[in-house]
Amino acid sequence: xxxRTARTVANVVLLSAGVAAAYVxxxxxxxxxxxVRATRVWLGxxxxxxxxxxxxxxxxxxxxxA
Numbered sequence: 001x002x003x004r005t006a007r008t009v010a011n012v013v014l015l016s017a018g019v020a021a022a023y024v025x026x027x028x029x030x031x032x033x034x035x036v037r038a039t040r041v042w043l044g045x046x047x048x049x050x051x052x053x054x055x056x057x058x059x060x061x062x063x064x065x066a
Contacts, residue, residue: 001009025031 025035
């Protein structure tokens with residue numbers, strides 16, 4: 001088996017596992033609620049931090065050319 005074939009097989013296996021996991025999560029109400037709650041927490045934590053970092057970077061960059 002060549003390296004390219006091995007990578008393709010590995011990608012197909014990972015994709016299949018991901019689709020199966022998504023199906024189980026979407027069809028099981030407690031898991032679906034947990035996934036939605038976890039997504040909200042993740043977005044609620046990372047988006048403001050990202051925006052603050054970008055604002056700070058922009059502030060620092062604006063001072064360089066003044």
